[in-house]
Amino acid sequence: QVQLVESGGGSVQAGGSLRLSCAASGYTYSTLRMGWFRQAPGKERGGVAAIYPGDGRTYYADSVKGRFTISQDNAKNTVYLQMNSLKPEDTAMYYCAATTSYRDNWAAFFRSGYWGQGTQVTVSS
Numbered sequence: 001q002v003q004l005v006e007s008g009g010g011s012v013q014a015g016g017s018l019r020l021s022c023a024a025s026g027y028t029y030s031t032l033r034m035g036w037f038r039q040a041p042g043k044e045r046g047g048v049a050a051i052y053p054g055d056g057r058t059y060y061a062d063s064v065k066g067r068f069t070i071s072q073d074n075a076k077n078t079v080y081l082q083m084n085s086l087k088p089e090d091t092a093m094y095y096c097a098a099t100t101s102y103r104d105n106w107a108a109f110f111r112s113g114y115w116g117q118g119t120q121v122t123v124s125s
Contacts, residue, residue, distance in 0.1 A: 002027045002114035004096045009119030012086055016123070020081040022096030022116060029077040030054075033099050035109050036070060036081045038092035038121075045095065047106035049081060059105060064090075086123045093118040 008020040024032065035050035049060045049070035058070050069082040079096065096116040101108035 002032065002098050004098060004114060004116035006094065006096045006116045006119040009094060009121045011122040011124065014087055014123055014125050016086050017082070017084045018086065018121060019083070020094055020096075020119060020121075022079045022081075024077045024079070024096075024098060027098070027100075030074055031100060033102055033108070034070075034072060034079040035097045035099070035106070035113075036079075037095045037097055037106075037109070038090075039095070039118075040092040043092075045110075047109070048094070050105070050109075051079065052102065083121070086121075088123050088125045090121060091123050092121060094121050 003026045004022055004024055006022045012018055030053050033052050036048040037045050038048050039045040051058045051070045051072055067085045072079040095118045097109045097113045099108045099113040
């Protein structure tokens, strides 16, 4: 069983930056594909960024490309999401997720993933 604990959310003005962290435990971290998702009020949860174990290959939602960066520190069992040039539309609850499946971009997380409790990000204009 994977346990995930997010931190680093908060409130920031448009154009600002935040870094989210997610510490994982209860599983061999180096075998997990890690991801960040977000859900705004009244909207479905959607993928933001994800990173593969091993080669660290990453992929992003089109809406955050060039502004957000996902990275990980295997020694700390932690994945990060650096968010720059934040916009009001980035306001959402952000969730860390993990999956042992390497198939599909986002679907595997919803199908068989593990989820954190979420951390709120609010961007004001």
